[in-house]
Amino acid sequence: MTGLATKALRPSVVAPLIRGTRGHAVAVDPPYLPPNPSQQSSTATQSRPRYVDGDVRHDWRRSEIQKIFDAPLMESIYRAATVHRMHQDASRIQLCTLMNIKTGGCTEDCKYCSQSSSYKTPTKASRLIDIEPVLKAAREAKANGSTRFCMGAAWRDLAGKKSGFEKILKMVSEVRGMGMEVCTTLGMLSPEQAIRLKKAGLSAYNHNLDTSREFYPEVITSRTYDERLATIEAVRDAGISVCSGGILGLGEQDEDRVGLIHEISRLPQHPESFPVNTLVPIEGTPLEKNDPVGVHTVLRTIATARIVMPKTIIRLAAGRHTFSETEQAMAFMAGANAIFTGERMLTTPCSGWDEDKAMLGRWGLRGQRSFEDHESVSTPMMTKEQQALHGVSY
Numbered sequence: 001m002t003g004l005a006t007k008a009l010r011p012s013v014v015a016p017l018i019r020g021t022r023g024h025a026v027a028v029d030p031p032y033l034p035p036n037p038s039q040q041s042s043t044a045t046q047s048r049p050r051y052v053d054g055d056v057r058h059d060w061r062r063s064e065i066q067k068i069f070d071a072p073l074m075e076s077i078y079r080a081a082t083v084h085r086m087h088q089d090a091s092r093i094q095l096c097t098l099m100n101i102k103t104g105g106c107t108e109d110c111k112y113c114s115q116s117s118s119y120k121t122p123t124k125a126s127r128l129i130d131i132e133p134v135l136k137a138a139r140e141a142k143a144n145g146s147t148r149f150c151m152g153a154a155w156r157d158l159a160g161k162k163s164g165f166e167k168i169l170k171m172v173s174e175v176r177g178m179g180m181e182v183c184t185t186l187g188m189l190s191p192e193q194a195i196r197l198k199k200a201g202l203s204a205y206n207h208n209l210d211t212s213r214e215f216y217p218e219v220i221t222s223r224t225y226d227e228r229l230a231t232i233e234a235v236r237d238a239g240i241s242v243c244s245g246g247i248l249g250l251g252e253q254d255e256d257r258v259g260l261i262h263e264i265s266r267l268p269q270h271p272e273s274f275p276v277n278t279l280v281p282i283e284g285t286p287l288e289k290n291d292p293v294g295v296h297t298v299l300r301t302i303a304t305a306r307i308v309m310p311k312t313i314i315r316l317a318a319g320r321h322t323f324s325e326t327e328q329a330m331a332f333m334a335g336a337n338a339i340f341t342g343e344r345m346l347t348t349p350c351s352g353w354d355e356d357k358a359m360l361g362r363w364g365l366r367g368q369r370s371f372e373d374h375e376s377v378s379t380p381m382m383t384k385e386q387q388a389l390h391g392v393s394y
């Protein structure tokens with residue numbers, strides 16, 4: 001919250017802080033204050049709107065989201081599956097492929113990341129790669145059914161990278177020209193850089209908030225939560241779709257998972273995409289010994305995000321390969337509707353296209369078209385031969 005916004009509120013309305021179960025401060029909703037008669041113009045302006053499931057809201061209270069998160073899991077999944085069907089075709093799963101275009105040597109200190117130069121990890125730093133290998137990878141991804149191609153560069157921002165940025169703009173326009181949605185994740189962006197990416201044809205920009213505002217400083221100290229929000233604002237203002245989500249397994253508690261969803265749900269527009277990553281502990285990072293996050297926590301987070309943001313695409317991202325097919329199917333039931341697929345996902349393993357297409361076929365799910373490519377609607381994700389091989393039929 002900015003100083004200006006804080007001043008406009010009565011002090012007692014500012015969210016107080018309590019101690020979370022792990023000891024860090026957690027924001028809670030302010031207590032209900034009866035309307036002040038001197039400021040009340042009419043009953044209508046004071047009463048809180050009544051909502052039903054499926055409404056797209058930007059005024060979620062943290063306590064409401066916590067209640068959804070804490071509900072019996074089967075009930076939450078059923079509710080989320082119902083909300084999912086109100087706004088989206090639940091039989092469609094978007095396949096996207098992520099390519100690292102510049103690896104390692106990043107000056108940020110994200111404690112989970114093998115690409116940070118703050119830690120000694122097996123990831124070797126490399127320069128920004130050439131355009132042609134990227135286009136080759138995008139063509140291959142498209143031929144395999146991916147409709148979104150994402151490019152990630154490990155750096156803090158684009159400062160001092162003039163020629164590199166020009167190269168990336170070229171990559172963006174070429175991939176968009178193939179009829180794919182194109183996404184990048186390049187660290188912090190200025191409004192001008194966001195506009196240039198939009199003009200080059202960028203469909204979406206990924207910039208995760210990672211976790212709750214309270215827990216964030218325990219994971220990253222080299223850039224602030226508000227700097228992340230400023231990049232998200234620049235992206236949205238440029239007319240680019242926002243992809244912003246989090247990572248589970250950083251050592252956070254349920255209230256942080258709720259805090260992340262709450263923060264994102266209150267953006268002026270819900271992000272078009274909400275990635276749910278689970279930590280893949282990397283040797284040499286401060287989080288290398290973290291316990292894996294349980295599938296029930298992942299399902300709870302997905303179901304809650306689906307109920308709170310009914311129109312958003314919820315993307316099963318890093319760590320998906322650690323879950324069984326049945327667990328992934330439960331995640332689709334809970335409202336997840338996109339996966340990263342291909343050879344690798346940045347520096348972590350990823351399930352391959354054939355494996356994923358066969359899995360989706362077994363559960364009666366199909367690929368989602370891109371905004372651009374109407375061909376992909378009618379194109380089965382597997383050839384007749386592949387369907388026979390995997391015992392699947394469309």
Ligand code: SF4
Binds near residue numbers: 107109115
């Ligand atoms: S900004 Fe990205 S690449 Fe850099 S350390 Fe953080 S997660 Fe890793």
